[in-house]
Amino acid sequence: MSKVRVATVWLDGCSGCHMSFLDQDERLIELAGLVEVVHSPIVDPKEFPENVDVAIVEGAVSSEEDLHKIRVIRERSKILVSLGDCAVTSNVPAMRNPFKVADILKRAYGEMADHNAGTGPSEVVPPLLKRARPLHEVVHVDVFVPGCPPSADAIYYVLSELLAGRTPTPAELTRFGA
Amino acid sequence: MAKKQIVIDPVTRIEGHAKITIQLDDEGVVEDAHFHVTQLRGFEKFCEGRPFREMPSLMARICGICPVSHLMASAKACDALMAVKIPPVGAKLRVVMNLAQITQSHALSFFHLSSPDFLLGLDSDPATRNIFGMIEKYPDLARDGIRLRKCGQEIIAILGGKKIHPAWVVPGGVSEPLDEERRDKIVAMLPEALEIILRTLDWFKASLKNYEEEIATFANFPTLFMGIVGEGGLLHHYDGKLRIVDSARNIIKDGIEAHEYRKYIGEAVEPWSYLKSPYFKPLGYPEGIYRVGPLARLNIINRIGTPKADDEWLEFRKLDRHAVMSSFHYHYARLIEILYAVERMNEILHDEDILSTHVRAYAAPNCEVGVGMSEAPRGTLMHEYHIDKHGLMKSANLIIATGHNNLAMNRGVLQVAKHYVKGKELKEGMLNRVEAVIRAYDPCLSCSTHATGQMPLHVQLVDRRGTILSELKRN
Numbered sequence: 001m002s003k004v005r006v007a008t009v010w011l012d013g014c015s016g017c018h019m020s021f022l023d024q025d026e027r028l029i030e031l032a033g034l035v036e037v038v039h040s041p042i043v044d045p046k047e048f049p050e051n052v053d054v055a056i057v058e059g060a061v062s063s064e065e066d067l068h069k070i071r072v073i074r075e076r077s078k079i080l081v082s083l084g085d086c087a088v089t090s091n092v093p094a095m096r097n098p099f100k101v102a103d104i105l106k107r108a109y110g111e112m113a114d115h116n117a118g119t120g121p122s123e124v125v126p127p128l129l130k131r132a133r134p135l136h137e138v139v140h141v142d143v144f145v146p147g148c149p150p151s152a153d154a155i156y157y158v159l160s161e162l163l164a165g166r167t168p169t170p171a172e173l174t175r176f177g178a
Numbered sequence: 179m180a181k182k183q184i185v186i187d188p189v190t191r192i193e194g195h196a197k198i199t200i201q202l203d204d205e206g207v208v209e210d211a212h213f214h215v216t217q218l219r220g221f222e223k224f225c226e227g228r229p230f231r232e233m234p235s236l237m238a239r240i241c242g243i244c245p246v247s248h249l250m251a252s253a254k255a256c257d258a259l260m261a262v263k264i265p266p267v268g269a270k271l272r273v274v275m276n277l278a279q280i281t282q283s284h285a286l287s288f289f290h291l292s293s294p295d296f297l298l299g300l301d302s303d304p305a306t307r308n309i310f311g312m313i314e315k316y317p318d319l320a321r322d323g324i325r326l327r328k329c330g331q332e333i334i335a336i337l338g339g340k341k342i343h344p345a346w347v348v349p350g351g352v353s354e355p356l357d358e359e360r361r362d363k364i365v366a367m368l369p370e371a372l373e374i375i376l377r378t379l380d381w382f383k384a385s386l387k388n389y390e391e392e393i394a395t396f397a398n399f400p401t402l403f404m405g406i407v408g409e410g411g412l413l414h415h416y417d418g419k420l421r422i423v424d425s426a427r428n429i430i431k432d433g434i435e436a437h438e439y440r441k442y443i444g445e446a447v448e449p450w451s452y453l454k455s456p457y458f459k460p461l462g463y464p465e466g467i468y469r470v471g472p473l474a475r476l477n478i479i480n481r482i483g484t485p486k487a488d489d490e491w492l493e494f495r496k497l498d499r500h501a502v503m504s505s506f507h508y509h510y511a512r513l514i515e516i517l518y519a520v521e522r523m524n525e526i527l528h529d530e531d532i533l534s535t536h537v538r539a540y541a542a543p544n545c546e547v548g549v550g551m552s553e554a555p556r557g558t559l560m561h562e563y564h565i566d567k568h569g570l571m572k573s574a575n576l577i578i579a580t581g582h583n584n585l586a587m588n589r590g591v592l593q594v595a596k597h598y599v600k601g602k603e604l605k606e607g608m609l610n611r612v613e614a615v616i617r618a619y620d621p622c623l624s625c626s627t628h629a630t631g632q633m634p635l636h637v638q639l640v641d642r643r644g645t646i647l648s649e650l651k652r653n
């Protein structure tokens with residue numbers, strides 16, 4: 001049987017959800033036999049490939065680059081999993097939403113700087129969106145896995161169900177803020 | 179003149195969102211290179227108006243890789259706001275959790291992210307040059323890495339209830355004492371960790387001879403080194419004062435307290451990165467370049483303070499006459515620090531008073547400004563909080579470990595690019611080396627972007643009229 005093509009993506013999150021994925025520990029060895037991780041911060045291929053079976057996405061949509069990426073991910077993936085509270089509700093990234101982007105930049109690069117203080121970086125770096133948004137506001141999401149982060153057990157359960165061709169219902173294993 | 183640019187985007191097998199650009203002249207010779215951090219999250223602003231007691235839990239969300247480091251620095255800033263001295267056992271328990279995190283984070287950096295370069299090879303197939311490729315080819319080593327990281331994560335969960343973002347570290351100490359059962363459980367895990375780290379050090383040291391070229395060119399240049407040292411100049415990641423040494427290991431400045439940091443550390447803004455570049459103020463910008471993290475810590479201390487790690491340190495010191503200069507040796511330093519962490523946790527957990535139930539001090543806010551400083555796996559972390567009379571946050575300033583290394587990472591990228599990248603014939607392995615120098619620093623960009631993403635590695639050499647001269651894609 002050919003391996004299931006899995007991608008993991010990190011948008012505006014703290015990487016805690018990815019760390020929880022790695023907390024599957026020895027179960028990763030078992031997974032390595034069943035899935036091929038075709039794209040992820042922990043593997044090298046840079047481009048999000050075509051024909052992904054399961055895309056697992058951590059983090060909110062906060063910059064123009066995030067927005068572009070999540071659209072490409074949706075287009076190229078059969079199942080999109082919204083992993084963790086930042087992806088599901090926009091959680092911590094959304095705490096900046098009541099403030100203007102300019103004020104956020106001013107704090108970091110104007111008030112808290114000693115050399116070249118000003119309005120902030122503008123070359124090469126992607127501009128921030130006005131608001132950080134949850135994934136499902138921007139694209140269709142198939143599976144929601146709340147938690148900050150969802151536990152390794154919850155992630156393992158979701159993956160196992162998907163690999164078995166079933167729709168996971170992780171509500172018993174994780175919840176908002178878990 | 180035809181200007182060409184190579185873009186590596188994103189840098190992979192690092193913790194975060196970054197790209198590298200390399201500028202070439204018309205002969206294809208590297209002129210300049212930059213390391214860009216492409217995300218900003220705004221913690222320094224959006225904490226405004228929130229109760230300071232929330233800060234440890236909130237600030238931990240800066241980073242899921244080293245949440246415990248932010249817990250430590252944040253809780254220490256809160257201790258300073260309350261002007262309390264926390265109970266000694268509360269402090270010891272914080273130290274144990276911090277060392278558990280050093281163990282898991284260093285294991286992640288070494289095994290999960292960088293060992294594919296060492297074992298599968300810097301020029302190996304990028305499709306399998308990762309932890310899953312390791313599982314297939316070197317299952318025993320991969321298992322060692324997974325077990326070692328698991329050990330650190332489990333100790334954090336045993337102490338704090340959860341592996342990632344535990345709520346146990348609070349202003350004034352920790353919320354729950356340790357009991358005998360849990361103490362014994364942790365102590366029982368340490369012998370395996372010790373065995374793993376000792377055998378890892380053995381094979382890594384034996385393999386160093388294969389990397390002479392990388393060692394010579396991976397950000398190998400003189401800079402200052404900075405970090406916290408404990409009493410007697412011993413290695414300490416939680417308590418102590420800042421020390422800065424030069425490349426000859428002369429002490430330039432010693433005994434800097436957390437609240438004095440701004441006197442010595444300035445922050446510079448560059449238009450092409452969301453990550454600011456701190457510098458040593460007395461030398462100015464960018465001459466005040468310095469490095470932090472495992473390599474820096476092993477360069478600034480008088481000795482480590484645990485027996486096995488001290489032996490390894492003496493051997494490590496022989497690599498260079500003065501300070502160990504090559505950033506390639508961050509990897510080596512990381513392994514020695516894991517050894518120290520395992521030994522030290524074992525010592526502390528055998529202290530007679532470790533099960534004491536007096537682990538937390540209570541107080542109202544007493545100061546308007548509090549600064550907390552601790553050593554994260556990647557280097558010194560500073561949290562500065564300002565509150566109003568009700569204890570609500572007015573502002574925060576955060577300098578994170580990876581930020582301190584920003585200048586040195588940029589200079590390192592340039593050095594490696596100049597050595598390996600020959601613009602006329604691009605090879606994937608060359609670019610992987612440019613990324614590998616960044617990996618050696620183990621930058622934590624979730625931290626540094628408290629302040630985003632993946633795009634293809636797509637390198638084009640374009641002349642002035644936009645004609646593509648040469649192209650390289652990594653899919």
Ligand code: SF4
Pocket residue numbers: 012013014015016017058059083084085086087091092147148149150239242
């Ligand atoms: S949900 Fe929590 S653990 Fe996951 S990225 Fe967001 S803050 Fe980090």
